Amino acid sequence: MRTPATALAIVALGCLLTGCTSHDDDPGPLLPSGADAGQRPSTSTSPTPVSTPIVPPTRAPSASSSASPSPSAFSEAYVVQCNGRPSGDQVIAAVRKFRANLPAGSGVTVKSQPLCAGIWQYTILNVANSEPMQVMTKGSPQTLTVVTAGTDPCTVEVKATAPAALLNAAAC
Secondary structure, three states: OOOHHHHHHHHHHHHHHHOOOOOOOOOOOOOOOOOOOOOOOOOOOOOOOOOOOOOOOOOOOOHHHHHOOOHHHOOOOOOEEOOOOOOHHHHHHHHHHHOOOOOOHHHEEEEEEEEEEOOEEEEEEEEOOOOOEEEEEEOOHHHOEEEEEEOOOOOHHHHHHOOHHHHHHOOO
16 A cells, blocks of 8 residues: 555656646646645646757758768668678678688678678678688778678677677677
């Protein structure tokens, strides 16, 4: 059984959370004040005006920005196909710079095209005479940085900084 003070606190909290205020046609406040809980106040209170948040104006993309899409054009909330931004070949070229011991020529192929979230990419490569290589990169297609490349992409850095959607795609 709740005490009257607990019930009053719950009602007051509910009014605060739902925005209970008095209106011009209301006879008085919804909750009595502490000192005169049994009496009705003699003056009515006016509601506190609600402030409208200031939202900065959005800028329309310029013509030059539509020619070369930004890698951050991808949302971090979900994973999508990168659609060539970067391509699988660009990921392979970045991995070859990162790991000099990859087989030359056609020994490395794209098993799963890059998936993007934010500025991050996740790609699976087939490597001749080896297990598939899972690659995490970030950055623009022209300046890809390999974060990790191997059989387990879930390094500490990846877990700490990659978007959650990409971590889910890589089963981290």
